Amino acid sequence: MSSRSSSSVSRASSRESDTSTRTITQYMFKILVIGEAGTGKTSIIKRYVEDDFANNYKTTIGVDFAIKPIVWDEDTIVRLQLWDIAGQERYSSLTRVYYKEAIGALVVYDVTNPGSFEAVKKWKQDLDAKVTLPEAIGGGPIPAVLLANKCDLASHSNYAPPQPLGALDTLCQDYHFASWFPTSAKENNNLDEAIRHLVAAILKMVQTAEEETGINPLDGSTRDSADGRGITLDSSGTKSYLRCCF
Numbered sequence: 001m002s003s004r005s006s007s008s009v010s011r012a013s014s015r016e017s018d019t020s021t022r023t024i025t026q027y028m029f030k031i032l033v034i035g036e037a038g039t040g041k042t043s044i045i046k047r048y049v050e051d052d053f054a055n056n057y058k059t060t061i062g063v064d065f066a067i068k069p070i071v072w073d074e075d076t077i078v079r080l081q082l083w084d085i086a087g088q089e090r091y092s093s094l095t096r097v098y099y100k101e102a103i104g105a106l107v108v109y110d111v112t113n114p115g116s117f118e119a120v121k122k123w124k125q126d127l128d129a130k131v132t133l134p135e136a137i138g139g140g141p142i143p144a145v146l147l148a149n150k151c152d153l154a155s156h157s158n159y160a161p162p163q164p165l166g167a168l169d170t171l172c173q174d175y176h177f178a179s180w181f182p183t184s185a186k187e188n189n190n191l192d193e194a195i196r197h198l199v200a201a202i203l204k205m206v207q208t209a210e211e212e213t214g215i216n217p218l219d220g221s222t223r224d225s226a227d228g229r230g231i232t233l234d235s236s237g238t239k240s241y242l243r244c245c246f
């Protein structure tokens, strides 16, 4: 899989003259999942993609991947390519390669591990130093959402993290997170909401740039040049993939 296709967009051209078919736009977003070892990155992805959870801890070696398609609305499908980045220090020299062409990130800490909260700053700074948005969307940091994971273990609860809420808000402001969410991969809490928030932020940027320029800011394609790579719905509403895009 080329790194280019990892953040590219498949765009179907409009077919206004053909009333029996309707085309929808498919986006592919490369999303990084980063944070200290043991905070629950692999578990979050497993829960989100497979709706499954394992209590045993098997550390990630290097990087792993998962794909999650989302029917965003009747005209839009988003395929998330989730990159599960190992948290162990020994892999840190590889992150520049892993981060290439990412368009969004989930930064995870473990609410029962204060060290992992402190490390969020390091992960976010490293992320911002190594990957930026395409110039066509203005450059700058890629959208990121902070996940306060393992909230099922926070004793005082309602899934509130033990860190003072003010501290989380300040961290978000100082380190440019779009937002933070208390999550539990174990109890499937707030993952959909957090990821939808991130995807909404990315889509807004990409679609605004497309509307202004007519050009896909991620891969430079125009609607016409990408014709045929989208999905057509026939009059019965059946989906048919015209060509695989990655």
Ligand SMILES: Nc1nc2c(ncn2[C@@H]2O[C@H](COP(=O)(O)OP(=O)(O)OP(=O)(O)O)[C@@H](O)[C@H]2O)c(=O)[nH]1
Binding pocket: 035, 036, 037, 038, 039, 040, 041, 042, 043, 044, 054, 055, 056, 057, 058, 059, 060, 061, 085, 086, 087, 088, 149, 150, 151, 152, 153, 183, 184, 185, 186, 187
């Ligand atoms: N109680 C609870 N345990 C969790 C949760 N998420 C993950 N865990 C557990 O935490 C441990 C580590 O989870 P992983 O998902 O492997 O952590 P990771 O961040 O991928 O770790 P590395 O791959 O080493 O970077 C495992 O034993 C999981 O079962 C959660 O939301 N609640």
Ligand SMILES: [Mg+2]
Binding pocket: 041, 042, 043, 058, 059, 060, 084, 085, 086, 087
């Ligand atoms: Mg892992």
